[in-house]
Amino acid sequence: MVITNQLKNQHLLWRAGFGPAVSDMDNLQNSTAATLLKNLLNSSGKTPAYIDVASDSVKNAIMMNMQEGGRRQALDESQRRMLRQQSQQDLRNLNLTWMKQMINSDEQLREKMSLFWHGHFACRTQQIIHQQQLLDVIRRNALGNFGDLLREVSKSAAMLNFLNNNQNRKDHPNENFAREVMELFTMGRGNYTEDDIKEAARAFTGWGATPNGEFTFRRQQHDTGTKKVLGKSGNFDGDDVLNILLTHTQTATYITRKIYRYFVNDIPDENQVALLAKRFYQSNYNITDLMTAIFSADWFYDARNIGCKIKSPVELITGIRRALPMTITNEDSQLLLQRLLGQILFYPPNVAGWPGGKNWIDSSSLMLRMRIPQMFYASEELNMKPKDDDDQMMGMKDKPAAGGRRGGQNIAASIDWTNYLQHLSQVPREKLVTAISSSLLQTDAGMNASALAKFTDNTSRESFIKTTTVQLMSTPEYQLC
Secondary structure, three states, rough: OOOOOHHHHHHHHHHHHOOOOHHHHHOOOOOOOOHHHHHHHHHHOOOOOOOOOOOHHHHHHHHHOOOOOOOOOOHHHHHHHHHHHHHHHHHHHHHHHHHHHHHHHOOOOHHHHHHHHHHHHOOOOHHHHHHHHHHHHHHOOOEEEEEHHHHHHHOOOOOHHHHOOHHOOOOOOOOOOHHHHHHHHHOOOOOOOHHHHHHHHOOOOOOEEEOOOEEEEEHHHOOOOEEEEEEEEOOOHHHHHHHHHOOOHHHHHHHHHHHHHOOOOOOHHHHHHHHHHHHHHHOOOOOHHHHHHHHHHHHHHHHHOOOEOOOHHHHHHHHHHHHHHEEEEEOOOOHHHHHHOOOOOOOOOOOOOOOHHHHHOHHHHHHHHHHHHHHHHHEEEOOOOOOOHHHOOOOOOOOOOHHHOOOEEEOEEEEEHHHHHHHHOOOOOOHHHHHHHHHHHOOOOOOOOHHHOOOOOOOHHHHHHHHHHHHHHOOOHHHOO
């Protein structure tokens, strides 16, 4: 593979964001990766605005469930049903609103890091207020300090409820929260004992949250006895346990290896991981410092690390929409795509999040992936029917289409080709395939003009560019970044 300056820059934009926007394309041949990285860091350094899509009816119902002094006013069954149904609808809006940020925002690195942490701190809850709060914690701390992020996530209502810590009381400890904090959030499996989990669970007793999402420490439910965690003894509380976990270099190694696999290569170079982890630990878990070290390294741009990762469903959809700006009238169709491709935001498959890598691809999902560009281009019908599981469907039971069929849905997209066509306006006709291929594919297996000829429209230059672009986005090679 010949690693051109353009390829290096596209590699950075795919890994540190969601791929080049059409507005980036004119500058990719001449910009340096260092300049692009500086711009990414600067634009992502701002504190993100809180995303609030929760309906007033949900907020009012939650307030009804609170009384002065923290006592609850019980909701009746109809109120609880309304709360569940409206929260589901609001979660769909939260999904689409965050995707718009990924597509349109200049804060690409922050949103990409947030997507990583969204999978790392995997959490499922139907309560929209709690999900919004957790997303805000992740987006605010995505490039900050891992210790701060860990503490805020651990004290979030979404995570405390998801991992049953509201039921963790002295004399009746619930180990679920303590186990996942060690196994999934910090050290990784095999670096602690079952006794460490039992003792840590005692330290987390009394940690809970109110219905409106405020962290609360229920002192009367806390075990005040001496605990022994990872070789240290004391009258520990939850904050003490998190601090103990952060003092272990294994936590830095575990997080660094996971970040390396997500942003660099599914097969980690353990020597590089060790050096990065040491730096991460010595920086007191400075996430921006770690990511800068990765994206600035010469080895990040080695051929073995370019075009080697399979795009997640969210990366695939957002990447297409960044290259080809479009308006989608029925935006819910993107939720159907997420369901069919196996990555619904806010609905991770389990506490470990999405496994990624080759798990994104099977025979049916690959065929659907390669159809998506054509669906956007021609407003084709998406007629695959997902599993009828309402827990995975975000409350969207399939509605019958015309004629009583179920599961069919046209993706009503309108692509704005103006800037994309302008970007290619100076390219000679005979070099268009090469130019388009270079912009879209991160591999050197580009297609030649003769192979594309039977699928492209040659009636005009504009039609040729559009159809060639759609066809190249419909190849297996486009699934890689």
